[in-house]
Amino acid sequence: xxxxxxxxxxxxxxxxxxxxxxxxxxxxxxxxxxxxxxxxxxxxxxxxxxxxxxxxxxxxxxxxxxxxxxxxxxxxxxxxxxxxxxxxxxxxxxxxxxxxxxxxxxxxxxxxxxxxxxxxxxxxxxxxxxxxxxxxxxxxxxxxxxxxxxxxxxxxxxxxxxxxxxxxxxxxxxxxxxxxxxxxxxxxxxxxxxxxxxxxxxxxxxxxxxxxxxxxxxxxxxxxxxxxxxxxxxxxxxxxxxxxxxxxxxxxxxxxxxxxxxxxxxxxxxxxxxxxxxxxxxxxxxxxxx
Amino acid sequence: xxxxxxxxxxxxxxxxxxxxxxxxxxxxxxxxxxxxxxxxxxxxxxxxxxxxxxxxxxxxxxxxxxxxxxxxxxxxxxxxxxxxxxxxxxxxxxxxxxxxxxxxxxxxxxxxxxxxxxxxxxxxxxxxxxxxxxxxxxxxxxxxxxxxxxxxxxxxxxxxxxxxxxxxxxxxxxxxxxxxxxxxxxxxxxxxxxxxxxxxxxxxxxxxxxxxxxxxxxxxxxxxxxxxxxxxxxxxxxxxxxxxxxxxxxxxxxxxxxxxxxxxxxxxxxxxxxxxxxxxxxxxxxxxxxxxxxxxxxxxxxxxxxxx
Amino acid sequence: xxxxxxxxxxxxxxxxxxxxxxxxxxxxxxxxxxxxxxxxxxxxxxxxxxxxxxxxxxxxxxxxxxxxxxxxxxxxxxxxxxxxxxxxxxxxxxxxxxxxxxxxxxxxxxxxxxxxxxxxxxxxxxxxxxxxxxxxxxxxxxxxxxxxxxxxxxxxxxxxxxxxxxxxxxxxxxxxxxxxxxxxxxxxxxxxxxxxxxxxxxxxxxxxxxxxxxxxxxxxxxxxxxxxxxxxxxxxxxxxxxxxxxxxxxxxxxxxxxxxxxxxxxxx
Numbered sequence: 012x013x014x015x016x017x018x019x020x021x022x023x024x025x026x027x028x029x030x031x032x033x034x035x036x037x038x039x040x041x042x043x044x045x046x047x048x049x050x051x052x053x054x055x056x057x058x059x060x061x062x063x064x065x066x067x068x069x070x071x072x073x074x075x076x077x078x079x080x081x082x083x084x085x086x087x088x089x090x091x092x093x094x095x096x097x098x099x100x101x102x103x104x105x106x107x108x109x110x111x112x113x114x115x116x117x118x119x120x121x122x123x124x125x126x127x128x129x130x131x132x133x134x135x136x137x138x139x140x141x142x143x144x145x146x147x148x149x150x151x152x153x154x155x156x157x158x159x160x161x162x163x164x165x166x167x168x169x170x171x172x173x174x175x176x177x178x179x180x181x182x183x184x185x186x187x188x189x190x191x192x193x194x195x196x197x198x199x200x201x202x203x204x205x206x207x208x209x210x211x212x213x214x215x216x217x218x219x220x221x222x223x224x225x226x227x228x229x230x231x232x233x234x235x236x237x238x239x240x241x242x243x244x245x246x247x248x249x250x251x252x253x254x255x256x257x258x259x260x261x262x263x264x265x266x267x268x269x270x271x272x273x274x275x276x277x278x279x280x281x282x283x284x285x286x287x288x289x290x291x292x293x294x295x296x297x298x299x300x301x
Numbered sequence: 302x303x304x305x306x307x308x309x310x311x312x313x314x315x316x317x318x319x320x321x322x323x324x325x326x327x328x329x330x331x332x333x334x335x336x337x338x339x340x341x342x343x344x345x346x347x348x349x350x351x352x353x354x355x356x357x358x359x360x361x362x363x364x365x366x367x368x369x370x371x372x373x374x375x376x377x378x379x380x381x382x383x384x385x386x387x388x389x390x391x392x393x394x395x396x397x398x399x400x401x402x403x404x405x406x407x408x409x410x411x412x413x414x415x416x417x418x419x420x421x422x423x424x425x426x427x428x429x430x431x432x433x434x435x436x437x438x439x440x441x442x443x444x445x446x447x448x449x450x451x452x453x454x455x456x457x458x459x460x461x462x463x464x465x466x467x468x469x470x471x472x473x474x475x476x477x478x479x480x481x482x483x484x485x486x487x488x489x490x491x492x493x494x495x496x497x498x499x500x501x502x503x504x505x506x507x508x509x510x511x512x513x514x515x516x517x518x519x520x521x522x523x524x525x526x527x528x529x530x531x532x533x534x535x536x537x538x539x540x541x542x543x544x545x546x547x548x549x550x551x552x553x554x555x556x557x558x559x560x561x562x563x564x565x566x567x568x569x570x571x572x573x574x575x576x577x578x579x580x581x582x583x584x585x586x587x588x589x590x591x592x593x594x595x596x597x598x599x600x601x602x603x604x605x606x607x608x609x
Numbered sequence: 610x611x612x613x614x615x616x617x618x619x620x621x622x623x624x625x626x627x628x629x630x631x632x633x634x635x636x637x638x639x640x641x642x643x644x645x646x647x648x649x650x651x652x653x654x655x656x657x658x659x660x661x662x663x664x665x666x667x668x669x670x671x672x673x674x675x676x677x678x679x680x681x682x683x684x685x686x687x688x689x690x691x692x693x694x695x696x697x698x699x700x701x702x703x704x705x706x707x708x709x710x711x712x713x714x715x716x717x718x719x720x721x722x723x724x725x726x727x728x729x730x731x732x733x734x735x736x737x738x739x740x741x742x743x744x745x746x747x748x749x750x751x752x753x754x755x756x757x758x759x760x761x762x763x764x765x766x767x768x769x770x771x772x773x774x775x776x777x778x779x780x781x782x783x784x785x786x787x788x789x790x791x792x793x794x795x796x797x798x799x800x801x802x803x804x805x806x807x808x809x810x811x812x813x814x815x816x817x818x819x820x821x822x823x824x825x826x827x828x829x830x831x832x833x834x835x836x837x838x839x840x841x842x843x844x845x846x847x848x849x850x851x852x853x854x855x856x857x858x859x860x861x862x863x864x865x866x867x868x869x870x871x872x873x874x875x876x877x
Contacts (some may be wrong), residue, residue, distance in 0.1 A: 044411060095583045102353060103586040105414070106539045109532050110575040110582070117571040229528065233422065240415055271437070275426035278419040286404055289412065462733050469732035469739065470746075473711070473719045480708035487668055488782055489694040489723025498729070544710075602743070605712075605764040 014144055016262055022150050022219055024258025025157035029212035030235030031242065031250035032164065033085075033205030039181035039245040040201050041097075043104050047088060047112035049232015051206050054115055055081045055213025056130070056223045057123065063131045070133040070214075074156075077214060078207040085206025086199045094195070112228075119225040127224040130217035153215045160208065161251055168247060173200060181245060230274075234261075237281045243294025252292060302597075306457060313449040327449055329561055331517055334452035335510045336553035338459045340537045341546060342506035345463055347535070348543030349472070350499050351479030356401070356417025357507050357534045359424040360394040362526035364508025365515035366434055367393035369443045372516065383446040387455070387512040394508025395501050402500040406493065421528050428523040439522025440515070447517040455513060459506045460598075464546055466502065468600045475499050536578055542588025547595040552588065619646040621822050622790055627676035629666055636662040640676070641848070642824075642841060644790070649816060650824045651833035651854070654843030660826040661703060664792050668700055669693045680790065695723045699788035701779045703795040703826075709768040713759060713778055716767045718750040720785040753781045756818065773804065777811075784819050791815070793825040797832050809835045830857075830867055842866070 030052050037045045058077045062068045068076070092111050096104045137148040168174035176192045177200075188194050216231065217223055238257045242249025257277060264276040284291070316322040322330075339357060346354050368390030375389075376382035397420075405416040429437045466472050474495040477485035486492050515521045533556075541552025563570035585591065596604060620643060627640040637659040644650055652660050666673045669690040678686040685693050699720075708716050731739045754760050757777045762770060767778055776796065783791060796812065797805050809832060816823055827833050833840055834854060842850035842863050849862040857863055 044414065092579050092583070096586070099582070099586045102347065102351075102539065102543065103582045105353060106535060107579050107582045109535065110578040113532065113575040114572065114579070117568065117575065121568045121572050233418070233528070237419070244411075269430075271426065271429050273426075274422050275430070278422040278426070281419045282404075282416065282423075285412070285416065289407060465733050465735060466729070470718075470722055470725055470727070470743070471729060471732055473715055474722050476711060476715075477708050477719050477722075480710055481706050483670065484702065484706040484708070485719070486690040487670070487694060487700055488720040489691050489786055490719060491689075491691045491722070493689075 015146070016266060018146050018150050018154070020259040020262040021154050021255070022215075022258070023261060024255035025154050026212045026215050026219070026231070026254075027235045027238045027257050028161065028251045028254025029157055029208045029215070030232065031238035031254045032161070032247060033209045034236050034239040035242070035244055035247055035250035036177070036201050036205050038239070039247075040177060040198055041093070042101075042184075043093065043108065044236075044244075045205075046105065046108040047115060048205065048209060049228035049235065050112045050115035050119075051081060051085060051088075051228070052209040052213045052216075052232055052235070053119065053223075053225065053228030054084060055206075055210030056217050056227065057119060057213075058210060059133075059214040059217055060128060060130055060223065063133055073133065074211060074214060077210045081210035081213075082203035082207035085202040085209075088206075089199060089202040094198075116225055116228065123225065125225060127222045130221040130223050132221070133218060149218050153219060156211070157215070160211065164204065164208075165247065173197065177201060234277055237277060241281060241284050241291055243291030246291070246293040249291055249293030309457075310450060310453055313453040317448045317450050322449065328517075329557065331447060331449060331452045331513075333554050333557045334456040335513050335517070336534070336537060336557050337456050337550050338506055338510040338513070339534045340541070340549040340553040341459055341463050342503045342510070343534055343538050344543055344546070344549045345466070345475070345499050346503045347538060348545070348549075349467055349479065350475045350496065352406075352496070353411070353414045354417045354500070354503075355414055355528070355531045355535065356420045357503075358526040358528065358530035359417070359421045360398060360504040360507035361511035361514065361530065362424050362428065362521075362523070363397050364390035364394040364511030365521050365526070366390075366428060366440065366511075367508070368512030369440050369515045369521065370434070372444065372446065373440075373442055378444065380444070380446045383451070383516065386446075387509055387516075390512035391505045391508040394511065395505035398501045398504025399497065401504075402497040405500075406496045418528070421526070421531060425523045425527060428526075435522070437523060439520055439525075441520060443515055443519045443521070445516060445519050447513045452513055452517075455509055459509065460546060460550070463502075463506075464598050464600070467546075468603050471495065471498065536574075539588055540578065540581065542590035542592055544592055545590050545594040546598040548588050548590035548592075551590060555589070620644075621646040621681065622824075623679045624663075624667070625677045625679070627663065627666055627673050627678065629662060629671060629674050637666065638847075641851075644822060644824060644839075646789075646822055647816075647820075648822055648838045649812070649836055650822075651837035651840040652824065652826050652843065653828065653830065653833050653840055655828055658843040658845070660828075660843065661794055664700060664794055664826065667693075667792065668698065691723055694786065694788075697787070697789040698792065699783035699786055699790075700792035701776075701783050701794055701796060703798055705772075705775045705779055707767045707775055707778060707782075709766075711767055712764050713754065713767050713770070714747070714750055714763045716778055717754060717782045717785050718746050720782045721746040721750070723786060750781075750785060753785055754778075757781050772799070776808075780811075780815065784815070784821070787819075788821060791819075791821045791823045793823060795826050795828070797827065797829070802831075805832055808832070812836055 030048065033048050034045060037043060055077055058080055059073050062073045062076060088111055092107050093104060096107055134149055134152065139146050139148060139151070168177060176197045179190065179192055180187045180194060180197050216227070234257060235254065238253035239250045241256060242251070242253030260280055261273055261277060264273060316327065339361065343354070343357050346352050368386045371386035371389045372383060376386060401416065401420055405413050428434060434440050467475070474485065474490045477490050478492050478495055482492055537552040537556045538549060540556055541550065542548030560570065581588070622644040624640060624642040627637055629637045640663055652663065654660050665671050667678055669688055673686055676686065677684055680696055680698060685696055708719060711719070727738045727742050751760060751763060754763055757780065759774060759777060759781065762774070767775065770778070797808050800808060812823065813836065815821065825836070834857065837854050839852060840850065840854045840857060841848060844866050849866060850857065850860045
C-alpha cells in the first residue's frame, strides 16, 4: 500500500518535474515567467493523441516526434511573441505570455471542442507483482523515462558548451554576449528543450490518467509552476526536487483528505515555503543592488 | 464637470425607477462600470506602483461572497441595506489584501505575482470547501440589488478616490516606488507602508466590484473567480494602458463591448482577442493611451498643460 | 593629526568600528569617522574601496555587521532608512537616481513624504488640511528649486533635463527635508574639469545657504583638496589618512598611493 502510494507520488512528481523544468530554464535565461508553458504541455497531449489516432503511430515514434514538434512550437512562440519584447517593460512580456497561453487554450477549444477526449492506450497495461510489491508497467516507464530525461538534461547543462552558455546567460545577461555567446540561439534552444519536456509530460499524463481536455494545462501547469518556485525558480535541480515534493504532498493529502482540499494544500505549501525561504529551497537569495 | 456628473446620476436614476433602459443594454453598461472599478483599482498596484499582482479575482470573490452573505443572511431583505452589504464586502476584501500585502512585499519582483496566484487558488478552494456558501454548487438566493445608479455611483466614487490618492503625497510615494524604490526609501518615503496602503485600497475596490457583480448576476460560484477572471482584468488594464485613469476606463469599456459585439464569432472571439493583445504589447507596449492621461483626470493644481 | 574628540563641543555625527561584508567579502572593515557640525568631510579612495557601502550603511540600506552609528547623540544603526532620513540625514547617489516619470517639482516634493501631516482620507476628500499641507510643501519645494535656478523648468519631466541640472534636482530633493547632514556620493562623477570647478562652488554655496554639514565621496584628489576641511583616505579597506586636508601632502602613505612610489622616494 505504502509502496503503491510512493509509486503514485513518483509518477505524478515526474510529470510535475518535467513541466517545472521548462518554467525554470526559461526563467533562468529570460527572467520571464512563461505563463503559456502549461498550455504548451496541453498541446503536447493533443499532439500525441493526433499522432496516435490519425497516424497510428507507436509510442516509440510518438515520444520523439511530439518532443520535436512541440519544441518547435516553443521556439516559434519565443520568436514571434517574446523576442520583440525583450527590452520592453516586464509587464508587457508577462501579459504577452498570458495572452499566448490563452490563445493556445482557446484555439484548442475551437478546433477540438471542449469535451474531454479519451487518450488511446498506447501501452498495454501490465501489472507487475514481485511478492507484496505491485506496480504497473506504465508507472515504471513514466518514472524511468522521466529520470533518464532529467539526467540527460543535467549532463547537457553541466558538460556541453551549450549548457555552459545557458548557465552563463542565467548568471549575467549583460556580459554573456561579450564572451561570444549567441544569446538568441541559446534562448531558442532553451525554449525547445523546455517545450519538448512539457510535451513528454503531456503524453505521460495521457498514459497515466487517460482523459484529456483543453483546460488541463491550467491546473497541472500551475502546479508545475509551484514546483519550480518551491525548488527555487531558475534552478534546474530545484525544479526536479520541487516536482517530486509536490507529487508526494498531493498523493499524501489525497489519501487523508477529500480531493477538493488538494489545491488548498498545494498552494498553502507554496505560501509557507515562500514565507520562510523567499527564494525557494535551492534559490540564491537576491542581494539588492544600490 | 460637477453638473455633468449629477446629470449622469439623474439619468441612471430615472432609468432605474421607470425601467426605461433596454434590459440588455443596461446589463452591458453595468458590466462596463464594474470592470472599470476593477481595472482602475488594479491600476493603482500594477500601473502606478509598477508591481505585478494577479490576485484581483480573489479580492473580487471575497467581496462578492461577503456582500452576498450580508445581504442574504445578516441584513433584512431590503435594497436599502445593500450599500452596507457592499461596504462590508469591500472591507473583507481589504482585510484579506492587508493579510497578503504584509508578507508579499518582502522579496524580489516576481514574488507578488506568485503569492497572489496562490491566493486565487486557495480562495477558490476554500470557497469550495466551506459549507455555508454552497460549496462548488455556488451561492444562491442573492437578490438583484445592483442597478444602474448604484453602479454609476460606485464607479465614479472609485475613479475619484483613486485619482485623489494618485495626485497626493501618497500617490507620489506610490509612483516613487515604481520609478526607484531604493531612492524612494532614501528620501523618506516609507515604501513598506506605501505598498501595503496601495494594495489594501486596491483590494477594497475589487471587493466592491465583486459585491456589485454578485448582486447583478444573482448567482456566484467559486469557478467564477478563477485565474481567468484575473487574466481578464489584467488584459483590460494593459489594453488601455496602465498608469493612467483614462487608460483603465477605455480598456475596460472597449474589452467589454468588444467581447459582446463579437458574440457572433462564438468561441473564435476568444482566439482572436489574445492574439490582438500580443500584437498590442509588441507594437504599442504602453497600451492604447500610451501612458498619456486625460486632462479631465488631472486635478487643477497639478495640471500644467505639460506633455507627459 | 587625528582629531581630538574630547575637545570637540559640536560633534554631530560619529561612526565607530563599522564593518560589513557581502557573503564573505569584507567591503568595509573597522571604519571610524567623527564629524563636527558645519564641516565638509571628504572620503577619498579608489573604486571598490567600500566608500558607497559606508553611505549605504549610514542610511540604512544595509544593516551593519558590526559597529555603531551615532547622529546627534542617538544611535541610528539598525533603523529603517526612512527613520534615519527623518532624523536629519539626506543623500544623493553616484549615478543620479531621480524618479524618471515625475516632474522636477514632484521629484523634490516626494521628499516631504516623511513629515506627512494629513491622513489618507484627507487626500481622498481634499480637505482643508490636505490643501494647506500641499500648498506649504509646494511653496518650500519651489523655493528650493528657485534657489537652484530651476524654477522655470519645474513642470518638465525630470529625466528630460541635462545631466548637470539633474544633479541639481537631486541636491534640491535631498535638501527639502532640511537635513543637518548631507551625504554626497561622487557628485562630480562624469564631469570635466570646468564642470568640477562649478560643482565645488555649488557645494560651498549649499553649505552656506542651507547650513548643512557635508560628507562627500570622491576618488579624485582635485575636488577633495578644493572643498574639504577634513579628509579620510581609504586604500584596500584600510584607512591610510585621517585629518585636516592641509596635512595630505605630508602623508607618505597618501603620496605613495596617489602619486606612486617614485614621487614618494624622490621626496626623501
